[in-house]
Amino acid sequence: MALAEAFSFDDVALVKDGHRILDGVSDHIHKGATTAIIGTSGSGKSTFLRLLNRFEEPTEGKIRLDGRPLDSYDVHALRRRVSLVAQRPTMLTPSVGQEVRVACPTLSDAEVLQLLKRVALPDMALDRATSTLSGGEQQRLALARSLAVGPEVLLLDEPTSALDEHSAAAVDAVIRSLVTEDLTVVLVSHDLDRVVELADKVLVLENGRLVERGGPRDVRYLR
Amino acid sequence: MNPSPQIPDWLGVAASVLLVGIAVVASSWARLGLTRDLVWAALRAFVQLLAVGALLTILFDRAGLLGALAWVTGMVVIAGFVAAGRSPELPRRRPTAWVGVGAGVATTLGVLLVLGVIEPTPSVVVPVGGMVVSGSMTATNLTMRRLADIAHQQRPDIEARLALGMTGGEAMTPHLRQGVKTALLPAIDSTKVVGLIALPGAMTGLILAGVEPIVAIRYQIVVMYMLLAAAAVSAIVAAHLTRRALFDDADRLYRVTPPA
Known part of the structure; x- marks a missing residue:
């Protein structure tokens, strides 16, 4: 059965300061699937991800979500629906409990603990100082903070690249468990082994152009 | 205290130029290279204040x-x-x-x-x-x-x-x-x-x-x-x-x- 489209791109380009960062990108991202964006450094991967929550705006072409132009949605509602987790976690509040509630202050303690369990931090005290957490724990807390707003799509920009091996493995395990849920995940990664393991579909960017697409075992870039 | 303003006359202002001279000599002695800046700043202050004083006098009288x-x-x-x-x-x-x-x-x-x-x-x-x-x-x-x-x-x-x-x-x-x-x-x-x-x-x-x-x-x-x-x-x-x-x-x- 064909999967429904979440995002579709129609000849999308982005020109910034005279540089063509993305050029002629046309494809789609399936609902409930994990799509990996790969390519060399500077190929436009992160910019592509930032188009999906409107942190960037295409200068040409159209992006649609559920068939509607992305810019026809209320931008704040869109960003709750399509949540971006950055490469380096930034803690916004002093304590773990406050951090999960930063965008949803009405969450109960039980709901916060449930979210912490989803990101494999089940025994974390809510009054623990965020500054005392390891990089991996901070990244998982950032994931819990994003999950708290109830997104349908998670955008993950190199979520483990700033972490040591041990922390990266813990974050990886959480991402693996999240992709089995009903979430649509779009993942930018340079770790090709992880992409093969996690992704249902791979888009390969090169100098801002989409040069390959397909299953992780089909694209030549991963062979 | 009775109002008895001790405001310097123009001769007093001219005498105060001596203070600029002291600053210039001190800076030359210390080789700060600021002589031109000091003289220029003193001149600018004089001209600017003179102009503002004249303008304000007219403003206060007539505006x-x-x-x-x-x-x-x-x-x-x-x-x-x-x-x-x-x-x-x-x-x-x-x-x-x-x-x-x-x-x-x-x-x-x-x-x-x-x-x-x-x-x-x-x-x-x-x-x-x-x-x-x-x-x-x-x-x-x-x-x-x-x-x-x-x-x-x-x-x-x-x-x-x-x-x-x-x-x-x-x-x-x-x-x-x-x-x-x-x-x-x-x-x-x-x-x-x-x-x-x-x-x-x-x-x-x-x-x-x-x-x-x-x-x-x-x-x-x-x-x-x-x-x-x-x-x-x-x-x-x-x-x-x-x-x-x-x-x-x-x-x-x-x-x-x-x-x-």
């Missing part, structure tokens, strides 16, 4: 309240240019600075005039307005500078909040408070130590003009409170306008890079 307010408006415009010049990377910086300084000045001068605390005559409105403009300019300048630095340094923090669906205003709220606090500290500190570290300008001027110190402090108290209010209003208005200017209509934070 009336409207002329005085026009003069104060001119000062606001110049102060806006100066405040905006410190944050060249900010979008819409000049309108922000003009409205920020103007709001502080209009509020405080308006209250003082409406309540009859100061006389609505040019010889009062212009010097008092000058003090308020200066205080508002400093607060506006510090607020805009601090927020420009925050928009650059705290970009990951602000974008993390935006990514959770917050508005630009919500994402900037913690930083706005910090920016306004930073801008208000000089006004609060100088109010705290007034009279302890140095005698402030308005009071010094009145005492030099022969007014009893116990009378002069009444004016100074009004001036200090006026400067606090002006700084607070200017900082808050400038902070809100800067915040609005930092985001586009899709609540994306503009990329601002501080000047090298």
Whole structure:
């Protein structure tokens, strides 16, 4: 059965300061699937991800979500629906409990603990100082903070690249468990082994152009 | 004390040139290479003050309240240019600075005039307005500078909040408070130590003009409170306008890079 489209791109380009960062990108991202964006450094991967929550705006072409132009949605509602987790976690509040509630202050303690369990931090005290957490724990807390707003799509920009091996493995395990849920995940990664393991579909960017697409075992870039 | 102003005559002013000479000799002796700057600064001060003195004499004699307010408006415009010049990377910086300084000045001068605390005559409105403009300019300048630095340094923090669906205003709220606090500290500190570290300008001027110190402090108290209010209003208005200017209509934070 064909999967429904979440995002579709129609000849999308982005020109910034005279540089063509993305050029002629046309494809789609399936609902409930994990799509990996790969390519060399500077190929436009992160910019592509930032188009999906409107942190960037295409200068040409159209992006649609559920068939509607992305810019026809209320931008704040869109960003709750399509949540971006950055490469380096930034803690916004002093304590773990406050951090999960930063965008949803009405969450109960039980709901916060449930979210912490989803990101494999089940025994974390809510009054623990965020500054005392390891990089991996901070990244998982950032994931819990994003999950708290109830997104349908998670955008993950190199979520483990700033972490040591041990922390990266813990974050990886959480991402693996999240992709089995009903979430649509779009993942930018340079770790090709992880992409093969996690992704249902791979888009390969090169100098801002989409040069390959397909299953992780089909694209030549991963062979 | 009877009013017996000890104001130097032109001969006295000429004698004070000796002080510039001392500064020049000292800087030459220390090989600071500042002789030209010192002489140029002294000359500029002389010419500027002469021109302002002549203009104010005409203004006080003939302009009336409207002329005085026009003069104060001119000062606001110049102060806006100066405040905006410190944050060249900010979008819409000049309108922000003009409205920020103007709001502080209009509020405080308006209250003082409406309540009859100061006389609505040019010889009062212009010097008092000058003090308020200066205080508002400093607060506006510090607020805009601090927020420009925050928009650059705290970009990951602000974008993390935006990514959770917050508005630009919500994402900037913690930083706005910090920016306004930073801008208000000089006004609060100088109010705290007034009279302890140095005698402030308005009071010094009145005492030099022969007014009893116990009378002069009444004016100074009004001036200090006026400067606090002006700084607070200017900082808050400038902070809100800067915040609005930092985001586009899709609540994306503009990329601002501080000047090298």
